[in-house]
Amino acid sequence: MTAGMMPFMKNIAKAVLPFAALSGLLLFLSAREFLNPYWVQIFQMACIVAISALGLNLIYGFTGLFSLGHAAFYGVGAYTAALMTKLYVGAYGDEAVFATGAVFLGSLLAGGGAAALLACLVGLPTLRLTSDYLGIATLGFGIIMKVLFDNADSFLPQLGGARGMTGIARLTGIPWAVAGLVTAILVIRNLVHSTYGRALVAIREDEVAAAAMGIDTFRFKVIGFTAGCAFAGVAGGLYAHLYTFLHPSTFDFLKSFDVLMIVVLGGLGNMTGTLVASFAWVFLLEGMRVALPPEYIEFRWVLIPLLLIVTMLVRPRGLFGVREFPFLRSKVYR
Amino acid sequence: MYALIALGYTMVYGIVRLINFAHGDVFMVGAFLAFYSVEKYHLPLPAVFAIAAGGSALLAVVIERMAYRPLRNAPKIAALITAIGVSLFLEYFTALHQVFGPNYYAFPRPFQVVSLEIGGVTFTNIQGIILVATLASLGGLQYVVYRTKVGRGMRAVSHDVVTAGLMGVNVNAVISFTFGLGAALAGIGGVLYGIAYPQINTFMGVMPGLKAFTAAVLGGIGSIPGAVLGALIMGQSETMTTAYLSSTYRDGIAFVLLIAVLLWKPTGILGKARTEKV
Numbered sequence: 001m002t003a004g005m006m007p008f009m010k011n012i013a014k015a016v017l018p019f020a021a022l023s024g025l026l027l028f029l030s031a032r033e034f035l036n037p038y039w040v041q042i043f044q045m046a047c048i049v050a051i052s053a054l055g056l057n058l059i060y061g062f063t064g065l066f067s068l069g070h071a072a073f074y075g076v077g078a079y080t081a082a083l084m085t086k087l088y089v090g091a092y093g094d095e096a097v098f099a100t101g102a103v104f105l106g107s108l109l110a111g112g113g114a115a116a117l118l119a120c121l122v123g124l125p126t127l128r129l130t131s132d133y134l135g136i137a138t139l140g141f142g143i144i145m146k147v148l149f150d151n152a153d154s155f156l157p158q159l160g161g162a163r164g165m166t167g168i169a170r171l172t173g174i175p176w177a178v179a180g181l182v183t184a185i186l187v188i189r190n191l192v193h194s195t196y197g198r199a200l201v202a203i204r205e206d207e208v209a210a211a212a213m214g215i216d217t218f219r220f221k222v223i224g225f226t227a228g229c230a231f232a233g234v235a236g237g238l239y240a241h242l243y244t245f246l247h248p249s250t251f252d253f254l255k256s257f258d259v260l261m262i263v264v265l266g267g268l269g270n271m272t273g274t275l276v277a278s279f280a281w282v283f284l285l286e287g288m289r290v291a292l293p294p295e296y297i298e299f300r301w302v303l304i305p306l307l308l309i310v311t312m313l314v315r316p317r318g319l320f321g322v323r324e325f326p327f328l329r330s331k332v333y334r
Numbered sequence: 335m336y337a338l339i340a341l342g343y344t345m346v347y348g349i350v351r352l353i354n355f356a357h358g359d360v361f362m363v364g365a366f367l368a369f370y371s372v373e374k375y376h377l378p379l380p381a382v383f384a385i386a387a388g389g390s391a392l393l394a395v396v397i398e399r400m401a402y403r404p405l406r407n408a409p410k411i412a413a414l415i416t417a418i419g420v421s422l423f424l425e426y427f428t429a430l431h432q433v434f435g436p437n438y439y440a441f442p443r444p445f446q447v448v449s450l451e452i453g454g455v456t457f458t459n460i461q462g463i464i465l466v467a468t469l470a471s472l473g474g475l476q477y478v479v480y481r482t483k484v485g486r487g488m489r490a491v492s493h494d495v496v497t498a499g500l501m502g503v504n505v506n507a508v509i510s511f512t513f514g515l516g517a518a519l520a521g522i523g524g525v526l527y528g529i530a531y532p533q534i535n536t537f538m539g540v541m542p543g544l545k546a547f548t549a550a551v552l553g554g555i556g557s558i559p560g561a562v563l564g565a566l567i568m569g570q571s572e573t574m575t576t577a578y579l580s581s582t583y584r585d586g587i588a589f590v591l592l593i594a595v596l597l598w599k600p601t602g603i604l605g606k607a608r609t610e611k612v
Binding site for chain 1 (some may be wrong): 401405425427547590596
């Protein structure tokens with residue numbers, strides 16, 4: 001091994017180690033039945049939500065682009081990935097674990113790619129708009145996509161349209177969800193602390209000044225938007241293969257608000273906050289389902305908005321403000 | 335009818351630059367107040383309108399005082415998230431069995447439907463009432479904004495909050511009044527909705543609210559004639575889509591239109607372009 005390879009290998013090890021430790025621990029615990037399979041599933045859902053929220057944090061938190069269409073990209077990723085595995089898993093006659101895994105990985109990438117491609121197409125015209133107008137345009141895009149999902153069966157019967165898409169293989173497991181999350185964290189952390197990331201933050205802080213410093217603001221906005229949406233697409237692919245059923249209402253514009261709330265609650269441009277808020281959000285929703293007596297179950301959605309309003313009144317800059325976990329900080333300031 | 339809701343959005347946005355997501359739910363509360371006053375107390379129609387408008391206005395003022403005012407100097411996104419929170423809270427709180435309940439209710443028709451045919455086009459008296467009520471509210475609004483003292487205050491605050499405050503405008507009172515006035519219009523819209531489409535539930539505000547907001551943006555947000563124009567365009571395009579294409583595409587077409595207009599004129603059809611200063 002040459003000297004130049006050493007840091008590279010070290011970095012790979014740094015990425016694989018937390019993944020292996022976390023998923024190993026969880027797999028061990030669930031195999032020994034210490035963990036209820038229901039909660040394992042919720043944990044995976046939390047990972048998926050975190051991936052999607054990290055993507056939105058890149059778009060809104062770091063680049064300052066107000067996007068209300070995140071769920072649409074999540075949906076595009078979910079449908080693309082589901083369609084891929086439906087078409088190709090077992091298509092070559094072998095059901096070997098390796099081949100299925102490879103197809104699944106491919107379909108996740110395809111989901112992310114489709115979302116990114118669409119984001120690029122949508123972003124090119126709309127990212128010229130500013131602040132609230134961009135929000136409205138992306139919100140409109142989200143609703144258009146929902147209408148298209150509802151009518152999807154008229155182009156491709158497999159997609160199911162308003163009745164929902166069924167018969168998706170259940171491929172997402174703890175290793176996949178954790179791997180996705182670790183990848184998202186690492187990629188976004190490294191991106192944010194690179195020259196690209198600093199250009200994005202500069203655009204958020206002051207677009208005119210950023211342009212004056214020689215940053216091609218429009219190009220970087222498209223890059224930030226596309227990258228963030230790609231993560232939503234991957235998260236969607238994982239989601240599709242976790243619950244094995246897709247329905248257009250899951251990708252409603254209201255779901256975009258859910259992700260937005262997570263990002264804002266955690267603090268804009270703060271990855272720690274997004275991670276904590278995603279897990280807190282998913283576990284709180286499910287926890288209340290268990291904790292509340294059945295006759296008060298409707299109170300869940302009364303309490304959550306109240307909690308949200310109170311949090312915003314008390315900490316308008318998000319739960320974590322500008323504090324980050326050490327491993328998410330830039331090396332320069334560490 | 336979109337026009338009435340759109341007006342509330344455009345006024346609030348024009349003054350505090352906040353997309354008030356709870357507006358659609360205020361509209362819903364207006365419809366429910368009307369429902370109860372007709373169903374339980376058999377009040378005459380003018381009283382129903384007054385109760386719905388007054389109740390909605392009161393609700394909006396309370397929301398503004400409790401949730402938005404403390405955040406006025408906070409980052410804009412905090413207020414926006416709070417608005418979404420208020421919206422969700424109103425929807426799910428009123429859907430509780432102890433409040434309005436989660437079911438659909440049939441809105442009682444306070445009068446008989448009469449159809450009239452003029453020159454081959456059929457009108458119903460419901461459409462007539464909607465038209466008259468909309469025009470009346472619009473006229474009233476124009477009067478309030480351009481001919482009264484509080485209206486002058488509204489325009490001043492919309493132009494520059496700090497300077498307006500220095501000039502002796504009671505900014506808080508003006509903002510409260512704007513929320514109230516917008517909500518009163520939404521409440522009237524709620525009654526009209528109940529009369530025109532006689533079925534209401536606690537989530538009915540979401541789509542009309544969103545479309546009304548879209549209409550406001552389409553026409554140029556902050557502009558009163560723009561909101562009405564945008565609402566007319568929205569209503570027409572939806573009806574056309576249902577008639578000529580397919581009703582399943584109805585919700586999408588409005589937003590296709592919106593994106594097209596925004597790309598062509600980013601501040602809406604009647605919106606004024608604001609040059610950005612460094």
